[in-house]
């Protein structure tokens with residue numbers, strides 16, 4: 587595969603970037619009253635406004651030439667159809683399948699993945715409703731009030747960011763905390779004000795071997811045990827989001843308390859997979875009626 591920076595279109599853009607003396611954004615708007623209309627688009631309720639970038643019509647055309655030369659259309663088509671376009675890992679990049687609410691079949695190695703995606707989403711919904719309605723209870727019969735997500739990097743940042751951003755929509759009967767730092771101060775400070783009888787831990791790790799996450803998960807389990815004194819409590823207070831079934835089992839979490847991460851989604855930044863579970867637990871929206 588040729589390098590994008592070796593393409594003609596890239597070189598043209600580079601030359602423009604190096605020689606052009608960019609005008610102030612105010613001048614660009616003054617010179618073209620249609621600028622906002624030309625450089626923005628609406629998709630349903632989402633507004634994409636790129637008029638505030640330091641670009642003009644020529645730059646836009648050059649960027650489109652670059653997209654054509656890089657065959658973006660073709661790569662996008664291949665991405666949607668489940669080709670292994672992640673060439674470094676030899677994997678498909680099907681975040682789109684997780685958001686495919688039209689249920690158009692999506693094939694990976696000849697198998698439609700949509701039934702599995704829908705099944706997992708249904709399990710997530712059922713579980714979240716049980717917790718939010720207070721049907722899922724801790725080892726002593728008390729309802730869950732705090733969720734602690736244990737994960738790092740992509741198994742932490744996405745849900746952490748979304749819960750922070752959507753705080754106004756949260757139902758504060760369930761608080762969500764995030765612990766990713768292996769420095770024990772973080773988990774100690776998070777757990778100190780919490781009641782072990784009311785805490786649900788979400789261990790989010792695709793591999794279930796990441797040392798920071800597993801260290802925190804063991805700390806959390808010891809903390810629970812210092813109150814519950816019974817290994818059976820783990821089933822009431824720990825769920826896993828992972829693709830490593832064996833490791834989940836040896837930690838003591840049953841298959842029914844674990845949710846799947848897909849091999850055909852590269853990286854972990856897939857909020858629409860079970861990684862988004864803490865978001866669903868946190869937000870009031872649809873499930874608020876069930877109280």
Ligand SMILES: O=P(O)(O)OC[C@H]1O[C@](O)(CO)[C@@H](O)[C@@H]1O
Pocket residue numbers: 738739740741790791792793794795796799853854
């Ligand atoms: O989900 P896992 O297996 O615990 O891996 C987490 C690691 O994966 C990444 O999300 C992506 O490589 C890192 O940011 C992070 O350290």
